[in-house]
Amino acid sequence: MVAGGGVGRAGGRGPGRRGGVAASPGGHRRRVSRQERGTGVGEAAGGQPGVGRVLVVVPTYNEADNIADVVARVRRAAPAVDVLVADDNSPDGTGTLAEAMAATDAQVHVLHRPGKQGLGAAYLAGFGWARQHGYDAVVEMDADGSHAPEDLPALLAAARDADVVIGSRWVGGARVVNWPWRRLLLSRCGNLYARMALGMPVSDATGGFRVYRLSALRAMRLESVCSQGYSFQVELSRLAHRAGVRIVEVPITFAERERGASKMSPLIVAEALWRITTWGLRDRRPARWRRGHDRWP
Ligand SMILES: Nc1nc2c(ncn2[C@@H]2O[C@H](COP(=O)(O)OP(=O)(O)OP(=O)(O)O)[C@@H](O)[C@H]2O)c(=O)[nH]1
Numbered sequence: 001m002v003a004g005g006g007v008g009r010a011g012g013r014g015p016g017r018r019g020g021v022a023a024s025p026g027g028h029r030r031r032v033s034r035q036e037r038g039t040g041v042g043e044a045a046g047g048q049p050g051v052g053r054v055l056v057v058v059p060t061y062n063e064a065d066n067i068a069d070v071v072a073r074v075r076r077a078a079p080a081v082d083v084l085v086a087d088d089n090s091p092d093g094t095g096t097l098a099e100a101m102a103a104t105d106a107q108v109h110v111l112h113r114p115g116k117q118g119l120g121a122a123y124l125a126g127f128g129w130a131r132q133h134g135y136d137a138v139v140e141m142d143a144d145g146s147h148a149p150e151d152l153p154a155l156l157a158a159a160r161d162a163d164v165v166i167g168s169r170w171v172g173g174a175r176v177v178n179w180p181w182r183r184l185l186l187s188r189c190g191n192l193y194a195r196m197a198l199g200m201p202v203s204d205a206t207g208g209f210r211v212y213r214l215s216a217l218r219a220m221r222l223e224s225v226c227s228q229g230y231s232f233q234v235e236l237s238r239l240a241h242r243a244g245v246r247i248v249e250v251p252i253t254f255a256e257r258e259r260g261a262s263k264m265s266p267l268i269v270a271e272a273l274w275r276i277t278t279w280g281l282r283d284r285r286p287a288r289w290r291r292g293h294d295r296w297p
Pocket residue numbers: 058059060061062063086087088116117118119122141142143144146230257261262263264
């Protein structure tokens with residue numbers, strides 16, 4: 001499946017899968033060139049082949065029951081990548097646990113933030129950290145075990161030929177395990193709405209297991225990002241689509257969290273609905289009306 005903004009589907013599952021990207025017949029408005037991607041430095045420093053130095057950013061708030069397991073699984077599944085735990089001063093001591101892991105593993109880092117400021121703010125801080133430390137790509141991944149670190153190699157393989165890789169729950173080959181029907185419905189309807197309102201050919205615009213090349217993040221102009229919670233993923237999908245970078249979706253296995261409490265709330269859903277509607281209306285206005293009002297240049 002390939003469409004307007006350069007969205008492709010990676011190939012089938014299995015050990016031989018390299019995340020092969022479907023050809024895009026003239027679908028890209030702006031594809032970030034290999035030279036711009038700048039994979040050379042990271043590879044020379046022992047990074048991920050074809051991608052460079054990769055940082056997995058794991059935002060945490062009260063994930064003490066999960067963080068050690070998830071970080072250990074990431075390190076096993078993709079030994080070449082580094083991990084940054086972006087903790088918002090979790091009262092349950094997640095930050096301290098992460099610190100203990102960082103003390104014994106030079107590839108694990110912790111970004112301590114003063115207090116709970118939302119998923120979006122934690123990711124933006126993590127992306128900034130990655131830029132400052134010379135990484136070529138970042139991975140977004142939840143700490144609650146919903147995103148299987150074992151899927152990481154497939155996402156990174158797909159990133160060889162893409163600027164943004166979305167681990168998708170809603171493409172062929174994906175699995176969603178143990179999710180209550182209410183959450184399934186919310187995700188399906190939310191994605192349908194986002195796709196229709198924003199005209200984005202992305203099956204899972206709300207998913208939070210992704211790879212972004214730093215060059216793509218630069219092209220996406222993140223200074224305009226305003227989402228606090230759940231809508232952050234939709235907002236980044238929209239910015240990627242608008243920037244014309246090459247987006248690929250890879251099937252993942254998504255599982256309901258087994259330990260700890262969800263931070264999902266009606267407020268977060270309301271924010272997403274409100275923002276998607278606002279962006280949809282704004283994107284439909286003729287360009288001359290947008291001038292001076294849209295934060296997008
Ligand atoms: N740093 C930081 N991390 C957060 C914040 N809110 C959520 N997170 C983390 O973001 C990830 C996703 O949060 P979840 O509570 O699993 O939310 P969700 O995946 O949208 O909802 P569920 O499907 O119910 O689990 C987890 O790793 C959380 O710990 C926050 O305010 N700050």
